[in-house]
Amino acid sequence: MKLSLIGGAIASFGLFANVAQAETEITFWHAMGGALGETVNAIAEDFNASQSEYKLTPVFKGTYEETLTAGIAAFRAGEQPNILQVFDAGAATVIGAKGATVPVQDLLQANGVDFDINDYISGVRYFYADSDGKMIGMPFNSSSPVMYYNVDALEAAGVTPPKTWEEFQSVTAPALKDAGYTALAQSHLPWIFTENFMSRHNLPFATNNNGYDGVEGTKILVNNDAIKNHFKAVQQWQQDGHFEWFGTGWGDNQTPFEEGKVAIWLGSSGSFGGLSQKDLGFDFSATYLPYWEAVTTEPKQTFIGGASLFAMAGKSDAENEATAAFFEFLTKAETQFFWHKETGYVPVTTAAYDLAKAEGYYDEAPAAEVGIQQLSLPAGDNTKGYRMGFYVQIRDVMNREFGRILTGETDVDTAFGKIEDEANALLARFAKTQN
């Protein structure tokens, strides 16, 4: 009798304790500034309002690089957030550090959330997965490079958006030049003209299955004729006044397109939101990245850029449960559609894409669909992405050498030789950090 009373007291105490700490609080460090940050905050508020068990606090930590560095420093001090946003180039670093994160697939399954990797759009699916196809990071803000064009300029020149680079150089560019435009600019040479060049033409980018099968002995395969010929063509276009390069900064190359000086600009599908909010003074639209017919007659899909969310290790089961709940909320079709519409980033699941179609979103904004359509084109052996360590520095090396090509400081062959040497040296160094 007494025992059961005590037992009851303990039970009710436990119950009370549960009520007292009803909300499990989790933190989310991200790199989404400005309008993007406000959208992240809106999603967090919706999540907090949708249930009463968990409370998510998003924290803006600066650029992608700063966010990753802050996350690493915090992890080493045992103060890591529950969720860390890591960008594409940092994926190898965070995935390589086994024990730093809980694979998102394991996390979701352990917490009873239905998970099927095939629910995700094909170009999104495996970028943040391991070599067995297990999803490690949850794709979040995902974008793909697409070709934006000034509709008025192309009409004035009497041309249609080029499907191939051959068409661009023989038809589109000369006509645009006669109409008074610089035909082409782009905003990210490593991403658009290198990584996605490989994917679009289904060329291997690195050994070891593009780096997914392990760091040991991974070598970059960037020094090949297809891409070198592309850069030689770009150089020629530049001399002919068909292409202009405004530096490594993203915005410096986007501005001339917005000012109507450049007719075609290669940017991110995620740039759509920003472009549509501006009063450009001309109509713009978008379509797929051109490809070289000389290289392939069956162009493939591109893969995503942007960033994904990682569940950091070393957290309690209760907090992991909250993280899983947030991921579930985030991948819901409604949340994804909201994110897609607000920012221009692609919806990562087929369900969200179907919802956007059903809501008639693409009837009012057809250009918003291009990124996701391009990500859903046929896949090839080399279209799921790449996994290379110290990739931020490899990109810096590419940017440096590409800049030198376009300022006439070096020639294409020398530059690609240097990129190959320095990238391989960096990959070998990275392999040594993983022992």
Next chain:
Amino acid sequence: MKRAGFTTHWLPILLLMPQLSIIIVFFYWPAAEAVQSSFYLEDPFGFGSTFVGLENYTDLAGNAEYRRIAWFTVIFTALVTFFSLALALLLAVKADKVIRGARSYRTLIMWVYAVAPPVAGFVGVMLFNQSWGPLTRAFQSLGHDFVLGVNYSDTAFAMVLVSVWKQVPVNFIFFLSGLQSIPKSVREAALIDNRSASGRFWDVTFPLLAPTGFFLLIINITYALFDTFGVIDTLVKGEPGNNPMTLVYKVYVDGFRGNDLGGSSAQSVILMVLVLALTVFQFRLVERRIHYT
């Protein structure tokens, strides 16, 4: 005369402790950590690491790009130091002669001192904006197509210009007070001996300013090497690309952007040695030959 002293050894040590502990925690400890991690290649999250001996250093020595950055740093430091000192000296000598409105004239020169390096860099970004920057236009009218962030030497020019602009006020303050501390009697005596103003400046004023000048030389070299980081980061808009950069910026690029802890630690150690050498130079050569009054 009896020297005042402590009776025990412990009291002075105890009294030094606050200062010492700050130095140890904030300087010696991190410095030792940097030296240690420069011998390793380490996973940024701290899971794996390999002892590689001097490999991080030999990699740097064999890297043509690192040598190019080191060479740029030398030229950049020399230019920034020279122009900051020369312009400040010129302004100080002129300001020293101004009688009417002297105060507002000086304040106008000095207030740039309060501008933070990234803000100074941002002013540079605006002035050299590719499509509407007034200085870009000025260069265009002179027949030079100036493009910040594209052309290596154009970007280097902008970095030197902004860094000098930012540093002149500090030097100006020091030079002006140096000039004003030269006794009037000395100036009057010089006026009788030499009628040429420039002769008087080089024979009398300049040597008397030497202590200030050498002090500023060291300060300016350190400024150009380290404190120009904010200016450079803003002018390259966070994307190193094919832009020029200094050794300190390279440490940041490899360590904080690239998460290569071993490599960037080795670079920091090289910079520490450089600063040590500079300090030794200052104390051994400069301080001995310059006499402070």
